[in-house]
Amino acid sequence: MDRLPGFRDFYPEPLPHSDVWSADARQYIFDKWRAAARRYGFREYDGPPLEPLELFTTKSGEEIVGQLYNFTDKGRREIALRPEMTPTLARMVAAHERNYKKPIKWFAIPQLFRYERQQKGRLREHFQFNADIFGESDVAADAELIALLIDTLRSFGLTSKDFVIRLSSRNAWQSFYNDTLQKTAHKGANEYEFFQIIDKLERTDPSEAEKKLSALGFALADVNAFITAGKPTAELEAILTNLAARGLGDFVKVDYHVIRGLAYYTGVVFEAFDVKGEFRAIAGGGRYDNLVKLISAGKVNLPALGFGFGDVVLLELLKARDLLPKFDAKLDVFVLIEDENLRAPSLNLVHNLREAGHTVDYSLTPARPDKQFKRAQELNASFTVKLENASTVRVKNLVTRAEKTGSPDEAPRLLTDC
């Protein structure tokens, strides 16, 4: 019996097979995400992995609808496994925002699900670091959020040679859209259709793009000229200045290719890319000032912004740049039991060392001394500890080969001294 296509098994390292994933690397990534968010004063939240279908279908634009992992439950409810965290977060914030002082700075590490048409090796789930700020309309919040994204990437050892944040603006594109239509007096398009074409421009054949754009009253040459000029809006200038003040100026550039696919973005948008252009976007986000109002049916109105940062592209990038540590077994102490008459006091020793906070293992059943020592080495133990008799313990540092003896009660202290 095999797992479902598009899902991952996470094993302890060393990995037994190329088809499975590392639970240790996953935890390493989660720890870095959590630490970065906390340094920035973000607090953790989480919501249900299942939500009513309409939370997603009515709010997130056509892009997402066909890709949902949705079904009818036994109570005849239309429900979906969450494809993104933002609608859940907007729902949660709308329900209880009055109890939290603004700005609200929150993060989560949800597992997200999509049911995309089967492509070989394409995953149907991933984990995503989400960080969001609510209640601040000033772009100082956008700068703070982007700084968090940059510093999170930096905490993995990535530098400005490895990644860049491409900064853009829905407002800039909205102005371009309005100005152009005013000039041409063309009608009938909606801006989101136009935004979708821009979003896919880098992956679209020019003649195809030209055709699609002209149908909406735009010329590809004008669009490309706007992108190439890349003139920052006042908002983007303020963000660049803010990030430069932190010493993070090298990590960000204005790039109007970026516009973000989701319908709900309203202001500054951004994506993190590897500089060599070998991978898909590492992370992306932006402002969604209208979403809380939409989700709460008008009851709550709060400016908001956030990003999502997945584990899969990050892992590919860290591997490619040789920045992912190895996570083989690691133990503080292996307790050797060479005399079975000493098993009971040895179990007591094991227990006391664990109580002192050490990671400790031992042979559950009688085994030859050389086999026990081999096991200690397999588990990368730093020390062996052995009862020589009921009143004497011998501690051996397996790196320095130093040894110490003392009473069993002294074992935890001997470990720090040896």
Next chain:
Amino acid sequence: MDRLPGFRDFYPEPLPHSDVWSADARQYIFDKWRAAARRYGFREYDGPPLEPLELFTTKSGEEIVGQLYNFTDKGRREIALRPEMTPTLARMVAAHERNYKKPIKWFAIPQLFRYERQQKGRLREHFQFNADIFGESDVAADAELIALLIDTLRSFGLTSKDFVIRLSSRNAWQSFYNDTLQKTAHKGANEYEFFQIIDKLERTDPSEAEKKLSALGFALADVNAFITAGKPTAELEAILTNLAARGLGDFVKVDYHVIRGLAYYTGVVFEAFDVKGEFRAIAGGGRYDNLVKLISAGKVNLPALGFGFGDVVLLELLKARDLLPKFDAKLDVFVLIEDENLRAPSLNLVHNLREAGHTVDYSLTPARPDKQFKRAQELNASFTVKLENASTVRVKNLVTRAEKTGSPDEAPRLLTDC
């Protein structure tokens, strides 16, 4: 729009409403679970939250079948949200056990799902600490696993006055079952039907239990006599001795009321209960020596045992015993920006303090000094740090009221000295 019934929203503390859960308390519990497992030399794994339906329906007994959160996906696969971790783990171990030295000691913290008939306030998901050992048939492994469960509970501040492990044995019940049937020459029952009655005995009306038991050829009086005698098998004796050697004898007692509901248990079984008997079982587990073989269609045969330990009853118990800490906002440093001309160098200061590992916040936009200080207090900041001018920083310890000044570069050091 509300969340689905039976699912939880997790908010940062202080909690805004009695109907929501604490993300901070959840993380506190996960951290304790993870730390205890690691001290015992267990390594982390995880599997998909969705699995093929048959992984659960064909393996886990009737008890579970009607309660699954199952559905048909867009690819017409019959799938289910995992109701327990053991079948996934058995699948994963069977697939790659050759690459891991025995005994395999693994743990996970999955979210699990059940679709039980709607009862007010009844949850349809919870998180569960799972720890399992593969490849060791000796009861020394059972003792190691139970010791982990005891020490995990102890790490929350719970003592032998708060909880006890009720130890039992499928083998003991199997012998009772065989011996009784041999005497009465009654036929037609299967043992699992009998085990199910025992499992529910404490919650069943005696006359009802009598009726059900006699239909299978058993007398309630005999069953009760067997339970009351509580004569430990040799296996259980060995476990009691092993735990006593660790100093954990007070935390365990033989109690044949326990038999565990799931079909796949084969040997020693156990459950953790609060001593006062106010709550449902805190945790439970046992041996399932045949499951890996069953899941792998006979390809892999490994003795196995494990426990599951959920977050919901634990939270109730910790609250009732006043052992759950408060997790209000907590910050190392709030940077005050009282002169907007110093915003750029102040952002640089914020950045450098975060680089030094501190949790740091500040006012994103211009605000009156008293409002900034109030915010620092709301966030429970330990220190305020303020640029007096481009070359002088003032650090204030909000607990001791001590102050220090120095150059901005010295700020991280001033924090440790102040």
